[in-house]
Amino acid sequence: MAESNPEKTGSTDNLTGLINRVGLESSLKELDLSEAKALSVVSVEISRFGNVSDSMGAELGNKIIAMTAKRLTKMFPTAVFIGRTHGDHFCLVFKNQQDLEEQLALLQDFTQRPFAVRGQVIVLSVRVGVALWDPVAEETQDLLHSAEIALHRAKREGLKVCFFDQDMKEQAKERHKLENDLRVSLATRHVELHKAISNDEFALVYQPIVNVRNGTIHACEALIRWTHPDRGFVSPAEFIPMAEQIQIMDVLGSWILRKACADAMAWPANEDGSEVGVSVNVSPTQFVESRLLVASVKQAIEESGISPSRLKLEITESTAFATTMVSVLEELKALGCTIALDDFGTGYSSLTQLNDLPLDYVKLDQSFIRQIGSDDVAVDQHGTRLSKAVLALCASFDQIAIVEGVETKHQLTCVTDMGADLVQGYYFSKPLKMPDILTFLNQWK
Known part of the structure; x- marks a missing residue:
């Protein structure tokens, strides 16, 4: 015993x-x-x-x-x-x-x-x-x-x-310190939100989404960046999962929504008069406090004065909140917002999500596009077939596809020939700070 x-x-x-x-x-x-x-x-x-x-x-x-x-x-x-x-x-x-x-x-x-x-x-x-x-x-x-x-x-x-092994202990200490830094930064941000004072540690950059059929800018995706006073640039791939784990994405997400909507109000319209939308990522963990999420979206719209139809909310595939997500998304759509399913094809039960969720757009994960144009013929063919199949699948579900990760003229030609209308990637622009995205939009033709 x-x-x-x-x-x-x-x-x-x-x-x-x-x-x-x-x-x-x-x-x-x-x-x-x-x-x-x-x-x-x-x-x-x-x-x-x-x-x-x-x-x-x-x-x-x-x-x-x-x-x-x-x-x-x-x-x-x-x-x-x-x-x-x-x-x-x-x-x-x-x-x-x-x-x-x-x-x-x-x-x-x-x-x-x-x-x-x-x-x-x-x-x-x-x-x-x-x-x-x-x-x-x-x-x-x-x-x-x-x-x-x-x-x-x-x-x-x-x-x-x-x-x-001992390296794990040092890495754990470093991770703990980074978590603490994130908590402090966001606590400061929380106070400053109410005082309407900007915190220079966090900033948004914007990457254009181009309508390749009519040559207009469909929207710009807001992406958060963190510049730590001591550590310098901290990758979103590192601190976003951490923010989700320590349950502070509602604070950070609320700030992103308000800032993105406010910035979008300064963007010029396209030459045809259509307004440029703004896409904001919503973490699956924000659906835990769904009332807070909806309230944050309402607040961002009311404070900025933006037309709700310009606000596009990007969600990722998740099983954790599948039962509650539909009703929350329908409530957000009732406000006038549109919904995009991000990173399509990399998560859980994509076909189920396409059928069950009230979506307006589907964003193809950039892993599909990376293979197109590869020096390895087999890899190139695989990426081309896969991209074509996924675009056809989106069309069969009456979903508008947004192709991410387009970096070359060859990739652009391929996805356009496959029927893609909306394209995002370094071929058109890297993510830009607010002054630079204004310049980009004003100069776009």
């Missing part, structure tokens, strides 16, 4: 009866150095357990957690400790590192055995982070923290198992 002495530590998990995080840390701390050198700490998370719990209810979710704990205890009788650190996270501590690979194989076998809960069959999967004793470690209880850092890496990179 696994050793977990709640009386000794005075710390047990009420739901499972296992030792809890406080107890684990205390028990690890009490081990002497000779014992610790032989230890391996394994941090385990049940993947996507939140989805299971949401669909089945909290009571059945708790039952699955309790059953998981019982099964872990039965499957790993030689573990020094088995604990539940929080939520759907467990920790196993093994003494003999030579048997570790066998224990990890058992963990994967554990996921292949379904649970039967009130007539429903549930199959779980896990991600695992592993920490072995490292002479650099300052305390024995640091092993738990190291295992959790490895688990986070496994989650980010889609790995089943990840082993800790």
Whole structure:
């Protein structure tokens, strides 16, 4: 039977009866150095357990957690400790590192055995982070923290198992510092929004979307940039997922909407009199607080005075909010806005989204276009066939396609011959700051 002495530590998990995080840390701390050198700490998370719990209810979710704990205890009788650190996270501590690979194989076998809960069959999967004793470690209880850092890496990179190394700790510290910097910057931004004072750390740039049939500028996509006072330029690919993870995209997204709409009011109309639209990306996490999202869009329209039809909201494919997204999008369309599905073809169930969501536009992901014109004939043919098929698919669903990532004359000719009307990419312009996009629009013919 696994050793977990709640009386000794005075710390047990009420739901499972296992030792809890406080107890684990205390028990690890009490081990002497000779014992610790032989230890391996394994941090385990049940993947996507939140989805299971949401669909089945909290009571059945708790039952699955309790059953998981019982099964872990039965499957790993030689573990020094088995604990539940929080939520759907467990920790196993093994003494003999030579048997570790066998224990990890058992963990994967554990996921292949379904649970039967009130007539429903549930199959779980896990991600695992592993920490072995490292002479650099300052305390024995640091092993738990190291295992959790490895688990986070496994989650980010889609790995089943990840082993800790010291570089991960430095990267984790750097990531934590960047998160803190982002929080501070956005807290400052939040205050300044109400004071209508601009924060120079954040800025918007705009990339034109060209109507290649009539030669007008259809719209410009707003893209956010962050220039940190110490770090310099921080890639959106780095800080946008971070902002989503720490749940502050509603603050950032609201500012982007207001700023983009205000900037668009200064843009000149096309020579035929048509007005240039502005496209703004909406994060899937903003649909969590859907009322706030709708209120932010209303506020941006009212404050700027922009015609709602000029505002195009770009959403990305997501399963997380599929059930609520339709009603929210219909409410946004009722305001007069148009909706575009961004990065089409790279996410979940694209055909389902085309059929179910109230869309006006579909943006083809630039990965389709990159292959066109490749020196490798097979790659070029693959990209051409794929792009042609996706454009035909959009047409069959009566969706207006916007082709992203066009960088060469050859690519432009190809997608135009395929029937594309709206094109975006470096062939026409890179993303431009506000003064430069004004110059671009005034000079466009």
